[in-house]
Amino acid sequence: MSARNFQVALALSVCLGTGARADTVFVANENGQSVSIIDTETSKTVTVPIPISPHNVDITRDGRLLLATGMAAGGSGGHAAHGAPGGGQLVLMDVSDGAPAAPTVVPVGGHPAHVVPDAQGRLAYLTDAKTNSVVVVDIAARKVAERIPVQNYPHGLRLSPDGSLLAVANMKSGTVSLVDSRNLEKVEHVPVGERPVQVAFDPSGRVLVVSLNGEDKVAIVDVASGKVLQKASVGRGPVQVFVTPDGKTALVANQGSAAKPDDRVSVVALETGKLVKNVTVGKGAHGVVIAPDGRTAYVTSTYANTMSPIDLASLTAGTARPTGKAPNGIAAR
Numbered sequence: 605m606s607a608r609n610f611q612v613a614l615a616l617s618v619c620l621g622t623g624a625r626a627d628t629v630f631v632a633n634e635n636g637q638s639v640s641i642i643d644t645e646t647s648k649t650v651t652v653p654i655p656i657s658p659h660n661v662d663i664t665r666d667g668r669l670l671l672a673t674g675m676a677a678g679g680s681g682g683h684a685a686h687g688a689p690g691g692g693q694l695v696l697m698d699v700s701d702g703a704p705a706a707p708t709v710v711p712v713g714g715h716p717a718h719v720v721p722d723a724q725g726r727l728a729y730l731t732d733a734k735t736n737s738v739v740v741v742d743i744a745a746r747k748v749a750e751r752i753p754v755q756n757y758p759h760g761l762r763l764s765p766d767g768s769l770l771a772v773a774n775m776k777s778g779t780v781s782l783v784d785s786r787n788l789e790k791v792e793h794v795p796v797g798e799r800p801v802q803v804a805f806d807p808s809g810r811v812l813v814v815s816l817n818g819e820d821k822v823a824i825v826d827v828a829s830g831k832v833l834q835k836a837s838v839g840r841g842p843v844q845v846f847v848t849p850d851g852k853t854a855l856v857a858n859q860g861s862a863a864k865p866d867d868r869v870s871v872v873a874l875e876t877g878k879l880v881k882n883v884t885v886g887k888g889a890h891g892v893v894i895a896p897d898g899r900t901a902y903v904t905s906t907y908a909n910t911m912s913p914i915d916l917a918s919l920t921a922g923t924a925r926p927t928g929k930a931p932n933g934i935a936a937r
Contacts, residue, residue, distance in 0.1 A: 627895040629902050630670055630699075630935045631911055632658035633928025637677045639670065639697075640927045641704065642911065644900075651928055654707050656693050660718040660891075660933030664725035667937040668700040669743070673712075673719040673730050692716035694730060694741055710746050712739050717759045718802070718933070722785070723767045731758040731772060738772060738783065752788050754781040760802030760844070764809040769827070771812055773800040780814055780825070794830040796823045802844045806851040811874060813854045815842040822856055824874055836877040838870035843890050844933075848916060849898035853880060855914070857889040857903055865907045871919060881919050885912040891934035904931035 626645030633640060634657050641650040658672040672695040691713045698705040714732035716739065721728050727749070728741040736758060740750040755777035763770055763785070770783040778798055784790035799818030805811070805827075812825040821835045822845060839858025847854050853871050860866030865887040871880040886905025894901045894916070901914040903921075910924040911931060 628937050630661050631904055631927045631931045632661040632933040634659050634932045635930035636928030638928045652704050654695050656695055661935045662720050663935045663937055664721045665723055670697045670699045671719045671728055673716045710741055718761050720763055731761050733757045755779050755793055762803050764805050766809055771803040773803050775799050804845045804847045806847045813845050815845045817841055834877040836872045839868045840866040844892045846892045846894050855892050855901050857892045859888045859890050869903055883914055883919055883921050885921050886910040886924055890932050893934045893936045895936045902934055902936055904934050906930050
């Protein structure tokens with residue numbers, strides 16, 4: 605890929621209108637084979653082509669390195685591209701300067717969906733649904749270091765706040781695998797419900813929220829006992845979930861289906877399991893992340909090709925911004 609292809613394309617638009625400080629938001633455009641980088645202060649968007657159909661993105665804690673995972677470009681496009689020739693790949697991109705650097709590709713094989721880095725930025729953990737494992741990548745060495753067996757069709761995953769535990773949603777097993785990051789052979793499998801897609805820890809690390817795409821609910825799990833405390837009803841086809849910094853509520857993006865898309869983000873009280881509010885965004889709400897200052901959430905809408913901010917004080921959505929095609933995963937710094 606030539607350097608010319610990585611020149612930024614700036615598009616001015618209206619301000620997001622959330623009143624929060626400036627954030628940088630990173631969006632995986634799965635059908636666009638690109639990542640959109642949105643500056644919420646200037647309302648400028650940089651769309652960078654990458655050599656995969658990215659399903660998920662994350663960023664290292666220092667905000668310098670962007671990680672994107674998906675299948676090599678050249679398949680049928682969209683999430684179906686997980687079966688494309690070329691196999692799964694992890695793309696690493698330095699975003700510490702004004703313009704993103706050209707990407708580095710680490711082949712991982714299989715059928716990757718989500719990626720998270722550790723706190724030190726040394727390792728990346730990716731789910732691989734083809735081998736029912738978590739792939740551990742040594743970021744500095746740019747190679748696969750290890751594979752951790754989990755259960756059937758792992759998809760979303762997150763690290764606990766202290767980094768000691770990796771939670772993995774196994775879509776076809778109805779379980780979450782809890783992996784001890786200090787002893788990767790120590791894995792516990794917790795039954796949670798039908799078609800778990802993604803997980804989110806509360807700030808204490810004692811509570812885990814799991815989106816149950818097959819039940820239109822989220823499960824609220826006590827991590828120490830491995831027991832489901834309660835289930836809360838949300839919208840249709842919940843996908844990603846994120847817990848607010850105060851630990852009181854979870855935001856759940858409800859995608860629905862292409863035939864019957866949902867456009868709501870459900871806000872659920874973790875103590876009671878009650879619905880606080882549904883916030884309307886674009887069709888096919890999928891990815892959700894909360895900015896580091898805890899004041900704004902950002903949500904991708906897969907069928908609308910947009911990203912929307914949500915002010916967490918008022919629980920209202922601001923102006924949606926255009927992204928690339930079929931935005932899915934999202935990260936912010």
